[in-house]
Amino acid sequence: MIRGLYSGAAGMLSAGLREGVVADNLANSETPGFKAKTAALAAFAPLLVGAAQPLALTLAGGGGSAWTPLGAVDSGAIVDVTAINWAPGQVVASDSPLAAAIAGPGFFGVSTPQGTQFTRAGDFRLDATGTVVTTAGHQVLGVDGRPLQVPPGLTVAGAAQSIDAAGVVRVGATTLGQLAVFQPPLNALTPTGAALYALAPGAAAPTATAGSVQGGFLERSNVDVVGQMAALLQIEQAFASDQQAVKTADQTANVAITQIGTVM
Numbered sequence: 001m002i003r004g005l006y007s008g009a010a011g012m013l014s015a016g017l018r019e020g021v022v023a024d025n026l027a028n029s030e031t032p033g034f035k036a037k038t039a040a041l042a043a044f045a046p047l048l049v050g051a052a053q054p055l056a057l058t059l060a061g062g063g064g065s066a067w068t069p070l071g072a073v074d075s076g077a078i079v080d081v082t083a084i085n086w087a088p089g090q091v092v093a094s095d096s097p098l099a100a101a102i103a104g105p106g107f108f109g110v111s112t113p114q115g116t117q118f119t120r121a122g123d124f125r126l127d128a129t130g131t132v133v134t135t136a137g138h139q140v141l142g143v144d145g146r147p148l149q150v151p152p153g154l155t156v157a158g159a160a161q162s163i164d165a166a167g168v169v170r171v172g173a174t175t176l177g178q179l180a181v182f183q184p185p186l187n188a189l190t191p192t193g194a195a196l197y198a199l200a201p202g203a204a205a206p207t208a209t210a211g212s213v214q215g216g217f218l219e220r221s222n223v224d225v226v227g228q229m230a231a232l233l234q235i236e237q238a239f240a241s242d243q244q245a246v247k248t249a250d251q252t253a254n255v256a257i258t259q260i261g262t263v264m
Contacts, residue, residue: 014039015239021082022232025223033121033195034221036085036228086186089120089222091214097161098124098132098169101219103212106181107197110138111147114198116205118182120219121195126150126161132169132176136193142169142177143208150176163215181211195221 018039028034091101100122102108107118117138124140127133130150132140139147148169159172167179188203199205 012239012243015235019232019235019239022228022235025228026225026232028194029221029223029225029228031121031194031221032123032218033089033119034223035087035089035120035195036221036223037191038083038085040083084186084189084191085222087222089220091217091219094123094216094218096123096125096218097216098126098163099216099218100124100163100167100179101214101217102181103214106183106211109141109145109180109182109208110134110196111141112138112192112196114192116141117192117196117198118184118189119196122213122218126171130154130171136196138196141180141208143180143210144177145180145208146177148176148179150174163213165213165215167210167213167215178210179213180208181213182206182208 021037021039025036100108102120102122107120108122109116109118119134121134123135124132125135127137132148134140139149142148150171151174154174159174160170162170163179164170167181169176169179184197184199184206185203188200189197190200192198
């Protein structure tokens with residue numbers, strides 16, 4: 001009975017966590033460069049069960065063990081790790097002249113208050129200071145490791161903006177620099193926001209290099225909306241089943257406590 005409560009409660013907990021992952025995927029299905037996540041399940045630490053001997057037998061046996069191990073029993077599943085699907089999203093044309101998509105592997109580097117982070121989202125723009133930034137306002141880095149920006153004193157209002165196949169950013173006749181493409185180890189990246197990733201502590205920092213870039217294009221999210229909706233329905237059904245299991249175990253325990261062994 002108690003094991004049933006544990007298993008059902010563990011199932012409800014894991015269903016809630018998986019639902020959160022799916023909800024985040026669906027919420028970012030239109031976020032450029034977003035990578036879908038998947039929650040992987042693992043078993044709770046197994047419980048060691050055994051049989052207790054009656055006290056009289058224990059005393060008669062001259063101090064033998066009062067508990068005989070019978071083995072281990074699983075007590076349910078829980079979300080063990082959230083894996084990221086690094087498959088590229090669909091590349092589509094954009095109306096923004098500073099939009100960019102990486103052709104092949106790699107990430108753009110951006111400067112954040114927490115240090116350099118990485119993204120596949122190339123929906124860039126010029127801010128009021130003439131610096132190339134992301135939609136969140138993070139400065140985009142060039143191959144020299146510095147932000148791409150219009151030289152001080154140069155007026156570029158109304159000037160044409162472009163990014164060529166080598167990632168060279170131009171505003172009018174002025175070249176701001178070349179977009180850097182980084183190749184960090186995927187297993188060392190940790191999500192810090194929508195389509196933004198940081199290196200795990202202790203991981204070696206990747207070198208900024210030039211890469212093949214498609215100017216005027218954006219990489220879309222790789223979220224499979226239909227598949228995620230189907231997963232959401234499965235999770236809701238699993239939650240309902242585990243909830244019913246908890247109710248049944250609770251009712252059984254109530255009968256055992258209040259009715260079994262009652263003297264009539």
